[in-house]
Amino acid sequence: MAQSIQETQEELIEEFGLFDDWADKYEYLIDLGKKLPSLSEDLKTEENVIKGCQSRVWLHAKKQGDQIVFEADSEAVIVKGMISMLIRVLSHHTAEEIMKADLYFIDQIGMSQHLAQTRSNGLLSMVKQMKNYALAFSAK
Amino acid sequence: MTLDIQKIRADFPVLDQQVNGSPLIYFDNAATTQKPKSVIDALSHYYTSDNANIHRGIHALAERATTAFELTRTKIKEFINAPSSDQIILTAGTTGSINLVAQTFGRANFSKGDKILISNLEHHSNIVPWQMIAEEKGAIIKVIPVDERGVLDLEAFRNLLDASVKLVAVNHVSNAIGTINPIAEMIRLAHAHGAKVLIDGAQSVAHLDVDVQALDIDFFAFSAHKLFGPTGVGVLYGKRELLESMPPYQGGGEMIKEVSFEGTTYNELPYKFEAGTPNIADVIAFSAAIDYVNALSKEALFTQELALLAYATEQLSTIPGLRIIGTAPDKIAVISFVIDGIHPQDLGVLLDKFGIAIRTGHHCVQPLMKRFGLPGTCRASFAFYNTFEEIDLFVKALRRSINMLQ
Known part of the structure; x- marks a missing residue:
């Protein structure tokens, strides 16, 4: 049994707790972004683009058994780092788990500014889109 | 100094x-400039001491508010050396000013096949209003290209000019890369072909001297908030004969002379284009921003x-x-x-x-x-x-x- 959404969030909070200053945190985030595998070019379609981001962000979702698996990419590496964490938390869970997930870790690790509702900032759209996929898959 | x-x-x-x-x-x-304390104080003072609707009331507050409001118009006139205060139309911003010209001058003057020249340097607010009216009127938009340095190609501009060009709408300064366009020469060339010129001065007015008469500008648009003033205030300067010949923009109070159900006669300049209660407080506070720049x-x-x-x-x-x-x-x-x-x-x-x-x-x-x-x-x-x-x-x-x- 894979770990729960809550357990992964706790794990991330612990990892970020090790850093003393923002620069270390961001270096880690940048590293996560660089390590996230790129989305294959054929999935970087207009359909998979998340609107409202200053950098282009692509999100692809597929169903594996009763679980949803996310893949995503971005031109900007910090966004990609954030995406990498979201995938770690939400991917390989059921639609129901994803839909009701409360992503408190973002605030706890001091990254809530990335959820701010400005046009240049797409993380919020990203989370919404992940939940939309979950909703769409659960309706099928 | x-x-x-x-x-x-x-x-x-x-x-x-x-x-x-x-x-x-x-x-x-x-994107926007910061505001000196005098502007912030003027805003606060207005709401603390003078708040009233303008132009209509006969009481003391209405008179103070009206005087202060109209004083800003005079200061704007002086700042850009316009011939007269009634050629200064107060809008919500540069975007509002450009849309006003598109929807009034454009509506009255563009017909099928007419050309509007814009440049590759334009902000979306000096592109989309023209696309909207061009689509409605069957007019055509042509774009003046820029070179690798971000300089407008004047030779191409000359070649684009002919009798079908009704308007040239270009920025004085590019918001994205800072290029100062040679508007004096462009205006001269456009006028030689009978075209009118709108200059988007959003990025220039706080950083260059602008004399609308010396430059022979037909329409000049800018925003107070990029000139150390409050947001929500814009200016449209226009030549008198153009403003007078243009149909009104939005309908409502302030812009009318007489209203009956049979018909309405419109107010004179500038009020013809200022329907409704304007952004009184911010207009008044803008005065302090102009004073600030002038003093330095x-x-x-x-x-x-x-x-x-x-x-x-x-x-x-x-x-x-x-x-x-x-x-x-x-x-x-x-x-x-x-x-x-x-x-x-x-x-x-x-x-x-x-x-x-x-x-x-x-x-x-x-x-x-x-x-x-x-x-x-x-x-x-x-x-x-x-x-x-x-x-x-x-x-x-x-x-x-x-x-x-x-």
Whole structure:
């Protein structure tokens, strides 16, 4: 049994707790972004683009058994780092788990500014889109 | 006149703060400028002492508010050397001013096959209003190209001009890359072909001297908030015969002379174009911004900004992989740049952690970004209250950010 959404969030909070200053945190985030595998070019379609981001962000979702698996990419590496964490938390869970997930870790690790509702900032759209996929898959 | 920058900075309360643990460095002046305390006080004073609706009331407050409101109009007239205050139309911003011209002058004058010339440097607000009216009227939009430096191709402009061109709508200064366009010559050429000219002065009015009569400008649009004034106030200057011949824009109170159900006669300039209760408080406070700039001497302010531009350009050029986008010989203090292999948004996020505010993205000029083959740039834009020390700190933070990202 894979770990729960809550357990992964706790794990991330612990990892970020090790850093003393923002620069270390961001270096880690940048590293996560660089390590996230790129989305294959054929999935970087207009359909998979998340609107409202200053950098282009692509999100692809597929169903594996009763679980949803996310893949995503971005031109900007910090966004990609954030995406990498979201995938770690939400991917390989059921639609129901994803839909009701409360992503408190973002605030706890001091990254809530990335959820701010400005046009240049797409993380919020990203989370919404992940939940939309979950909703769409659960309706099928 | 030499400027005491520290004294000037003390006039701008917002500059004195820490952002993410560092002193704020505000390099996003092309998006909006900060406001001197006198502007903030004027806003507060208006609501504390004078708040009333204008032009109609006969009581003391209404009279004070009306006088202050109309005084701003006079100061704007003087600031751009317009012949008369009633040629100064107050709008919500540059965008509002351009839409007004598109929907009135455009509606009355464009017909099928007529041409509107814009440039590849235009902000979306000087593109989309023309597309909307062109589509409605069957007019055609033609674009003046720019070269690799971001300089308008005047030869191409000359070739585009003919009797079918009804309007040339170009910016005085590019918001994204700072190019100063040779508008005096462009206006002369356009007029020789019988075309009228609208100048989008949003980025120029705070950084260059503008004399609408000397330049023979037909329409000039700008925003108060980029001239150290409040948001929500814009200006449209127009030549009298043009403004008088244009149909009204929005209908409502203020813009009428007499209303009956059989028909309505419209008010005179400028009120014909100012339907409804205007943004009284912000218009009144804008007066203080104009006073502030006048008191310091425009020339001294512009000299300081150009010195900042030269220093920043020199310092940024020492960073490996950094490419400045927009290298026109005539520029205001705006520097757009990209760094090989790094997305502008990442730099924007990290610089913010250092307390530095720059703009990243397409700057509402997607066609220009496409011209340069870029999704966006980083843009640092300066005002006279910025310092050389801030540029040093910016360059240092930029180097550190690049290190983190590479």
